[in-house]
Amino acid sequence: MVLWHPPNAPWVKLKTNGAFSTSTLAVEERGLVRGSDGGLLRAFYAPVAASSSFEEELLALIRGLEMAMELSIHIWIELDSVGLVSLLSSGHLSSADFRHHMALIRSMTAQRQVRFSHIYREGNRDANFLAGRGVQTLALTYFDPISAPRYLKVLVRMD
Template identity: 35%
Template structure:
């Protein structure tokens, strides 16, 4: 509690004590309160030395995946790295303006960090997106990776080869990039979990996609949001 706040509390407490003592004195003078009524009673007031911290309340917000405008295609990517076993994986999917799946894939990656896995997933996704000859909207839940792609820095030495590939994609593609919270990137998150368990890349179209992936895509087509706390 700061000094001014402490003084304010102390003033209010002193005022209450003064009013109480005045009431007792007046009651004794008119005979309504006698000494035997309050014999042994001790008035005590504890003034806190500091403010009790307030617990922060959880804030809930809705995260909604949004389709791109025509003629853009949206590429959602995700990458993961497991430090315990050194495995890395990537997941990507491309959807059109209606939210319809065009192609999705999951693959194992050779990476040494989560950041490198995220950047590699973006690279592989853009390689596939380039074949569709449309403007590409790259979206991912890796804020640091997005900032690297948008900026002019090359990052640490172990990611610079991948950064060169991404720079070439920026040169040859009509590309925009955005960050989305993980709750809005659930489809790519599902794919990356599959990529961690694969020994080779696996590709799906809209008909052959896994059931869980189809369910997520359908919900996002309907505009159903996810809750982030």
């Protein structure tokens, strides 16, 4: 069983995820920020243009960081991509294809206290719930604790 643990105050936890379908070429990004009480602070989903699943994960993280930076300077980032967590923790900028995304993430996190960790897909159910919704809409969609879909609120409470 995979359990999710809320961060200690004043930290917030950002969980992002992406989906890239090679068969349909549908690409989406999604994520959510939760507070030290475990409650949902903000969430988003959107279709996005990316050339690979790795690029999509980076774009979702950038969007999530923009959202989390409005809420706290202490951001704990949980991702279900072990490779991306390793890359972000290492300080390297990645291949030339993704260097500009990595440089942007580095500059966004430079003046903040940021922590990266891996979470298994099973512990990322709330972010995964947003899967499919991003390609159903033509625009970026944000949620707060009141406007979030009912099932997302249930998943957050279940954690």
